[in-house]
Amino acid sequence: MTERLPLFPLNTVLYPGLVMPLHVFEERYRRLVADLLAGPDEQPRRFGVLAIRDGREVAPVRESAGPAGPLDGLGTMTGDPLEALHRVGCVADVTTAREQSDGRYELLITGTTRFRLLSIDATGPYLVGETEELEEQSGKGAGALAAGVERAFRLYRKRLAGAKESTLAGEQELPLDPQVLSYLVAAAAVLPAPVKQELLACPDTAQRLDAELELLRRETALLAWLPSVPATDLTRQAFSPN
Structure with missing residues (x-):
């Protein structure tokens, strides 16, 4: 249609x-x-x-x-x-x-x-x-991938903010739904626009989460080598699952 x-x-x-x-x-x-x-x-x-x-x-x-x-x-x-x-x-x-x-x-x-x-x-x-x-399809293994992306995103956010790996006070809860999580991470991660476009165009949620897991691990490793990083409020943007 x-x-x-x-x-x-x-x-x-x-x-x-x-x-x-x-x-x-x-x-x-x-x-x-x-x-x-x-x-x-x-x-x-x-x-x-x-x-x-x-x-x-x-x-x-x-x-x-x-x-x-x-x-x-x-x-x-x-x-x-x-x-x-x-x-x-x-x-x-x-x-x-x-x-x-x-x-x-x-x-x-x-x-x-x-x-x-x-x-x-x-x-x-x-x-x-x-x-x-x-239409958004779930794809194979979206649930397991979402758990990995959630962990990777929390570490990435802390590295980007210059925080330690211990839990931050008042840390925002992340959505449980794999599809919603995949879009939130895509929106919040500091990535070039062409990469963000590729994430939007992924055929299904599982493939988007898989790509995000690789990106988050790579970016977190790079951030660990930087002498200092800016404090960034990544998930302060309003996000609605509707």
């Missing part, structure tokens, strides 16, 4: 369950948001988020989530938009939208389901994509 979705290209990756603030000020995306808000209240206010391929963004055109937000510099594409965007993205539901006096918008969006981009209509004020939903 296919669906037409307005597209919002970013230079970051949105995952199912991730709650993300978004500051919208470029004209084409202000139009996108205005069109969504103009619909009936019962109509879902959603759009597709796709990561821009490396080297395709233009620096003068930027959107930002602000100083405390997870987004820092979005862009527009050059050339064929279908070639400029990754094909696997995430549907974003608009949780809240606040219009500013100058016409900008402050959004809070929640990632819901993954989709594959089939084609793009670039004739309107913003891009619209023909998409198909990608």
Whole structure:
């Protein structure tokens, strides 16, 4: 089953369950948001988020989530938009939208389901994509892999924060569901955008967890050799399993 979705290209990756603030000020995306808000209240206010391929963004055109937000510099594409965007993205539901006096918008969006981009209509004020939903499969051994990823992620987080291996006071509980855990780790780990995109596009949860386990072990080993590391609040981002 296919669906037409307005597209919002970013230079970051949105995952199912991730709650993300978004500051919208470029004209084409202000139009996108205005069109969504103009619909009936019962109509879902959603759009597709796709990561821009490396080297395709233009620096003068930027959107930002602000100083405390997870987004820092979005862009527009050059050339064929279908070639400029990754094909696997995430549907974003608009949780809240606040219009500013100058016409900008402050959004809070929640990632819901993954989709594959089939084609793009670039004739309107913003891009619209023909998409198909990608159902998440569990895969073989997801439960056992989730336990390993949880342990590896806790150690990775402590190494990144410069903490000792002993339990930190007030340490946040991690989700038990393997799929939810896989997306939380993908979102929270400090990894290049192409790697984050590969994790989003993994065929099933087990393969994503397997890749994360290898990445976390590698990154933790590298961090152990650094003389000092920055304190980073990795899992302070809001994350919803819905």
